[in-house]
Amino acid sequence: MSDPVSSSVSSSVVSSAYQQALEVIASVEPRIADATRQELADQRASLKLIASENYASPAVLLTMGTWFSDKYAEGTVGHRFYAGCQNVDTVESLAAEHARELFGAPYAYAQPHSGIDANLVAYWSILAHRVEGPWLEKYGKKNVNELTDEEWETLRHELGNQRLLGMSLDSGGHLTHGFRPNISGKMFHQQQYGTDPVTGLLDYDVVRAKAKEFKPLVLVAGYSAYPRRINFAKMREIADEVGATLFVDMAHFAGLVAGKVFTGDEDPVPFAHITATTTHKSLRGPRGGLVLAQEEYASSVDRGCPMVLGGPLSHVMAAKAVALAEARQPAFQTYAQQIADNAKSLAEGFMSRGAKLVTDGTDNHIVLLDVTSFGLTGRQAESALLDAGVVTNRNSVPADPNGAWYTSGIRLGTPALTTRGFGKDEFDRVAELIVHVLQNTQPGTTKAGTPSQASYVLGDGVADKVKDASAEMLDKHPLYPGLELS
Numbered sequence: 001m002s003d004p005v006s007s008s009v010s011s012s013v014v015s016s017a018y019q020q021a022l023e024v025i026a027s028v029e030p031r032i033a034d035a036t037r038q039e040l041a042d043q044r045a046s047l048k049l050i051a052s053e054n055y056a057s058p059a060v061l062l063t064m065g066t067w068f069s070d071k072y073a074e075g076t077v078g079h080r081f082y083a084g085c086q087n088v089d090t091v092e093s094l095a096a097e098h099a100r101e102l103f104g105a106p107y108a109y110a111q112p113h114s115g116i117d118a119n120l121v122a123y124w125s126i127l128a129h130r131v132e133g134p135w136l137e138k139y140g141k142k143n144v145n146e147l148t149d150e151e152w153e154t155l156r157h158e159l160g161n162q163r164l165l166g167m168s169l170d171s172g173g174h175l176t177h178g179f180r181p182n183i184s185g186k187m188f189h190q191q192q193y194g195t196d197p198v199t200g201l202l203d204y205d206v207v208r209a210k211a212k213e214f215k216p217l218v219l220v221a222g223y224s225a226y227p228r229r230i231n232f233a234k235m236r237e238i239a240d241e242v243g244a245t246l247f248v249d250m251a252h253f254a255g256l257v258a259g260k261v262f263t264g265d266e267d268p269v270p271f272a273h274i275t276a277t278t279t280h281k282s283l284r285g286p287r288g289g290l291v292l293a294q295e296e297y298a299s300s301v302d303r304g305c306p307m308v309l310g311g312p313l314s315h316v317m318a319a320k321a322v323a324l325a326e327a328r329q330p331a332f333q334t335y336a337q338q339i340a341d342n343a344k345s346l347a348e349g350f351m352s353r354g355a356k357l358v359t360d361g362t363d364n365h366i367v368l369l370d371v372t373s374f375g376l377t378g379r380q381a382e383s384a385l386l387d388a389g390v391v392t393n394r395n396s397v398p399a400d401p402n403g404a405w406y407t408s409g410i411r412l413g414t415p416a417l418t419t420r421g422f423g424k425d426e427f428d429r430v431a432e433l434i435v436h437v438l439q440n441t442q443p444g445t446t447k448a449g450t451p452s453q454a455s456y457v458l459g460d461g462v463a464d465k466v467k468d469a470s471a472e473m474l475d476k477h478p479l480y481p482g483l484e485l486s
């Protein structure tokens with residue numbers, strides 16, 4: 001398993017920490033202790049290829065299980081609405097300090113509970129920032145929180161522009177990038193940019209033209225399922241041309257930024273006015289969010305609580321500090337490069353076996369496999385792969401003929417298995433196994449005998465054969481090596 005997940009602490013110390021914790025849990029609700037044991041066994045025995053998942057280190061996981069969970073700490077460091085927050089202040093300051101140092105950001109806010117929360121904090125702070133200065137002076141107010149509802153309503157009409165331009169969901173964007181059923185699609189007038197219908201790649205001229213026509217307040221860059229890098233210098237140029245704020249959601253690829261795989265124009269932090277991320281995907285920390293900002297947005301981001309957030313999860317902020325400290329180690333850069341190298345190998349493994357990929361490859365951690373070439377929907381492929389112990393998720397492809405529920409794609413990511421120590425050859429083998437499963441899966445029919453988008457028939461013996469082949473690789477790269485639970 002790649003450092004720093006296997007830290008310098010001996011595996012017997014980690015084993016006894018978990019063993020004893022599980023005994024304590026079992027004394028109250030044994031079924032939860034059993035489910036926790038079973039989850040480890042299941043994760044150990046499967047090929048985890050979900051692009052948004054990873055394996056956090058024992059240090060990160062253990063940090064979450066403490067009495068920091070019991071503390072309320074609404075407010076900001078040194079300015080809390082509760083007494084006795086001196087240790088939470090230490091925790092939050094350290095998480096923010098590690099984040100600033102790691103990403104070279106002027107300001108970091110470690111409170112968001114998740115990626116969606118982080119994005120909402122970012123959106124709110126963009127709106128709040130916009131009314132600062134002359135707009136607030138007009139009303140004789142120091143900050144937006146002092147505005148009455150009536151004043152805020154009048155101001156909203158005077159300001160007019162609450163437009164947001166983000167990448168469409170089927171091109172790889174996220175729900176929070178202006179998707180209509182999400183709050184981001186309701187708090188903003190939204191439009192979307194897509195990718196080129198032939199190459200599947202982002203076309204900056206098209207984004208520029210859309211931005212010029214729509215004149216958004218917020219230009220969003222970032223993705224959940226786009227298998228390519230983004231030139232953030234170009235996105236900032238476009239934002240500046242139309243007077244927009246550039247917001248980058250690096251939830252998926254923060255680990256590649258932290259690990260210096262994405263540098264120069266591919267590093268969003270210097271170019272974006274505000275950058276948000278999750279901490280649990282390629283960054284390999286606890287489940288949570290983080291906002292980075294240029295100095296001019298710091299005071300409005302700081303008001304994330306109480307505008308969007310309640311009390312911070314102090315135990316998770318502590319775990320973020322530990323994970324960010326890990327990501328500042330040189331070993332993390334080796335890990336991040338391996339994520340990208342492995343994704344290339346996985347993509348080449350598919351293409352050399354005739355499978356079709358969106359954008360014909362990857363240069364980040366994501367591979368988006370179009371399974372229509374196997375005559376399947378994403379739903380059928382996802383289920384057949386799961387039967388064979390390969391955990392993936394179905395995903396739309398651009399202009400998906402099967403819609404967002406059944407889909408035509410399978411999204412695969414390399415961060416988790418790279419943490420286990422898988423290398424390029426093993427990812428080629430993973431591609432071979434996946435192709436084998438899909439070639440031996442037939443679409444099924446409904447009870448009425450009509451074609452089904454969900455049911456499927458997996459060939460006899462395929463699942464067992466693939467599970468055996470996977471087990472060989474998984475045994476070579478144990479998850480949490482030496483961690484034994486009785």
Ligand code: PLP
Pocket residue numbers: 052113114115116117119174176222223224249250251252278288
């Ligand atoms: N932003 C992007 C780009 C994501 O892919 C995701 C989650 O998948 C999120 C935000 C939301 O993160 P969370 O699930 O932590 O709210």
